[in-house]
Amino acid sequence: MNQFMSGDFLLNNNPSKKLFDSASKMPIFDWHCHLSPKEIYENKEPADLAELWLGGDHYKWRAMRSFGIPENLITGGATGREKFFSWAKAMPYLIGNPLYHWTHLELQRYFDIYEPLSEKTAEEIWERANAKISDGGFSPRELISASNVKCVFTTDDPVDSLEYHKLIAADKSFKFRVIPAFRPDKALNVELPSFLPWLESLEKISGEKIESFAGLRAVLLDRINFFDSMGCRASDQAFSYVPFSLSDDIEIEMIFSKVLDRKEISAAEADKYRTELMCFLAGEYCKKGWAMELHMGAMRNNNAAMLKKLGPDTGFDSIGDDPIAFSLSRFLDHMNSRGKLPKTVLFTLNPRDNYVLGSMLGNFQSSETASKIQFGSGWWFNDNIDGMREQMKALGNLGCLGKFIGMVTDSRSFLSYPRHEYFRRILCGLLGDMVEEGLYPADYDTLTKIVEDISYNNAVSYFGLNL
Numbered sequence: 001m002n003q004f005m006s007g008d009f010l011l012n013n014n015p016s017k018k019l020f021d022s023a024s025k026m027p028i029f030d031w032h033c034h035l036s037p038k039e040i041y042e043n044k045e046p047a048d049l050a051e052l053w054l055g056g057d058h059y060k061w062r063a064m065r066s067f068g069i070p071e072n073l074i075t076g077g078a079t080g081r082e083k084f085f086s087w088a089k090a091m092p093y094l095i096g097n098p099l100y101h102w103t104h105l106e107l108q109r110y111f112d113i114y115e116p117l118s119e120k121t122a123e124e125i126w127e128r129a130n131a132k133i134s135d136g137g138f139s140p141r142e143l144i145s146a147s148n149v150k151c152v153f154t155t156d157d158p159v160d161s162l163e164y165h166k167l168i169a170a171d172k173s174f175k176f177r178v179i180p181a182f183r184p185d186k187a188l189n190v191e192l193p194s195f196l197p198w199l200e201s202l203e204k205i206s207g208e209k210i211e212s213f214a215g216l217r218a219v220l221l222d223r224i225n226f227f228d229s230m231g232c233r234a235s236d237q238a239f240s241y242v243p244f245s246l247s248d249d250i251e252i253e254m255i256f257s258k259v260l261d262r263k264e265i266s267a268a269e270a271d272k273y274r275t276e277l278m279c280f281l282a283g284e285y286c287k288k289g290w291a292m293e294l295h296m297g298a299m300r301n302n303n304a305a306m307l308k309k310l311g312p313d314t315g316f317d318s319i320g321d322d323p324i325a326f327s328l329s330r331f332l333d334h335m336n337s338r339g340k341l342p343k344t345v346l347f348t349l350n351p352r353d354n355y356v357l358g359s360m361l362g363n364f365q366s367s368e369t370a371s372k373i374q375f376g377s378g379w380w381f382n383d384n385i386d387g388m389r390e391q392m393k394a395l396g397n398l399g400c401l402g403k404f405i406g407m408v409t410d411s412r413s414f415l416s417y418p419r420h421e422y423f424r425r426i427l428c429g430l431l432g433d434m435v436e437e438g439l440y441p442a443d444y445d446t447l448t449k450i451v452e453d454i455s456y457n458n459a460v461s462y463f464g465l466n467l
Contacts (some may be wrong), residue, residue: 004116005104010385011424015430015442022448023424026455028149028417031234031463032293032408035140036152037164037178039414041171043139049129050080052104052138054087062315063099064090074465077312081126086120098384098422105418110143140414145175147417150467151460153234156180158187158223159201162230169230179467182227182235182290187220188277190259191270213249213256213273217280224284233463235285236293239277240320243271244327244334252276275331282335286342291463293376296324297349319349319381325356332364332373343369343462345405347376351390358398369462371403379410383419388426402450405459424455 010019046052054060064074067090072078074086092102107113111129115121121250132138137146144152156162160180168178186198203210245268247255255269265273272353285292299320301307306316320386328346341364346357361373378387388407395401407423409416428451434440435447460467 005101005108010422010429011432012429013432013436015435015447016429017445018444019428019432019451020425023428023451023455024421026424026452026457027467028147029151029456029459029465029467030149030409030417030420031151031153031405031459032155032181032236032410033152033416034155034410034412035152035414036412037156037162037168039437040140040144040152040178041164041167042297043141045136045139046133046378048080048084048133049126050084052133052415053413054083057100058313058315060087063094065099065315067093070212071392077315079163081162084126085122089119092119093116101422102416102419104126105421106415107419109421110138110146110415125204143414143417149176149417150456151465152175153179153181153463155183155236156227157198158182158184158227159198159205160219161205162227165230167274177231178467179233180227180462181232181293182224182232183237184220184235184277184281187216188237188274190255190273191265191267195259196262211260212341213276213357216256217277220281221284224281226286228288228290232288232290233465234291234293236295237281238295238298240297240299241322241324242294242296242331243278244329244330245271245273245275246334247272247276277401278331279334279340282331282342283338283340286335286340289342289464291345293345293347294328295347295349295379296328296375297322297347297353297378321350321352322347324353325360325384329360329363332360336364343372343374345374345376348381349380349382351378351382354391354394355398358394362400370458371400371405371462374405377404377407379408383407383410383423385426388423390432392427392430402453404454405462406454406456412413413457420455424451426450427454 007018011020061074064086069086069090073083091100091103103117107117108123111132112123113128115125117125158373162180165178165180168174186194189195199210202219206222208215208219210216210219252273255265255273258265282292297320298317301312302318303316306314332341346360347355348357357375361375364373366372375391378391382391392401395404407420409419431447431451435442
């Protein structure tokens, strides 16, 4: 009989257990997350478990709302203790939710607490966890180091000064690297009210007045060069779909002038602008040897009332179903035909599109980089047992699973690193099942190399780092 989340959790046969013994020893390279470099540098100890665990975690907030907890006990003015006890009350009912597993992995790995969290155990767990926090060892740097993390890619806007990256790089006491990743979403979302205020911030950081699309490109190129000087190896762009509608310089300048004049532009004009800017950016990424991440399929800010009350990234996003195949293919082909297609990681939030992306990879691979076009791991609503297995099964069926660059946390929490263990258990479970079913030989030399590479080595090589 299986014990709850024992050492063999998700490992149902001897091949899986043998492989996980190797995977579990590998370091972590978290190449896409939303951790704050400021918080990493300032390295403040948390006040209690609620601050460490519940602040900013919209995954938990969403689950608590589904349980029926009042908003005051989620994002409102209730005390941290009250919020924690509300989370504990909901916990037993999240059966099947990855949050249930993540919560208990975090309690086990960081607090040596193996009792399931519930309303009955909340008081004891609150006291025991806070006692450990009071003893120290829970600052951002200590948590990252204790989790065997060798490198973190943060997510940074082109207007970011990267001042904390500079401070971190100059501090020789750091045992891991913190590297910026270029996230130009605000430059691409030209139709949003936030675009012009963002453009003013770009002018301020660059010291340049931007009066044309050509001027915008020149300033963004300067920012790319700056990020590159700070060690940047990746960019990230988020789309519900990848736009592809070619235009010419004259029309793009006209569209940009309308935006500067605060005139409304059409959806078609916005797509032409985004296409032109993405083609420019992708070409520059290619020159730098950066990887280009494309996150597709999120439908954001669905609840207008809660957006007004709490702002974005508070738990009101979901999976979109815009078609992606044709425009994505045309964009990749356009860049490839011009010798300007960078290394590219394709993520889909809609598992419907697993086979769309899994088959797209093979159209644009190149011997210059092993699996130059990657299928990004199960992400956000898919970073669960079914989502991760289905993503890897699709990649295995259609591509080269052994060259997969593995998981990302996509997290804002310094306690999120047991998710890498979760992923590695799922990976080893999948491969172990293949061995048990006679689908792959019990060649442990090769299998061990595959799981170690997917866990860490492939990503290090892909992003061109020396860790």
